[in-house]
Amino acid sequence: MSTYRILIVEDSLTMRQLISFALNRIRGARLVEASDGMEGLKKLSMERFDLILTDINMPVMDGLKLVSLIRSDPGYANVPIIVITTEAAQEDRERALALGANDYITKPMQPSKVYEVARRLLNVEQ
Template sequence: MPEVLVVDDSKVMRDMVVACLRPYPESHFTQASSGLEAIEQLSLKPYDLLVLDLNMPDIGGIEVVEFVRGQDHLRNLPIIIVTTRGDEASRERALQAGADRFMTKPFTPDSIQSAARTLLEKTPAEAPRG
């Protein structure tokens, strides 16, 4: 059963991501409303996927990605960035920090489901970034 951590300061957006990913077989979802809360959740139990916003009030998404990639036990955790920032600089920065996918809001349920499926079903070496 995949464990998915969804991080966004907007409850509506968190609920939307969960609703879009709910069809994925037997997933369990944990929600966090800030980067700090995400880091706390990541220390409590293992996750199979992290869906993360960039813009948060305390610790931003890029910093969370850098934290995850700096931890040996989290290094291979797949990360999907979902953000309102559609500029190329934000995309490049997120991918260079270690995000596996970069999606802009609004997104379609199919697009986030496809990204999650690809990342959950492939080993980290097989899952292309982008």
């Protein structure tokens, strides 16, 4: 069975729990959580990940900065990134995609949507 290592970077505990709940439906998912971009970078330096989900608005280091730093690291150039934005934050969404994010999910989040986007980017079979 495949193992999918997924990093969740989100400052809201409630949101992290919701995302984890959705992603735990993926068989073989192994989840690691970080509460801001800086902590996310630290986790990324410690092990390999197959998928990264990141919020945009976070203290210490926001998601846009995190996406740009991930994409400037050759080791992570091709790792799929999903950004989490509010419905109204179209500008953030476009910037994140321009910086190299692969897809986005808008808040309020539907767990089924999180699950589907993650599965698609991980190429998980049915």
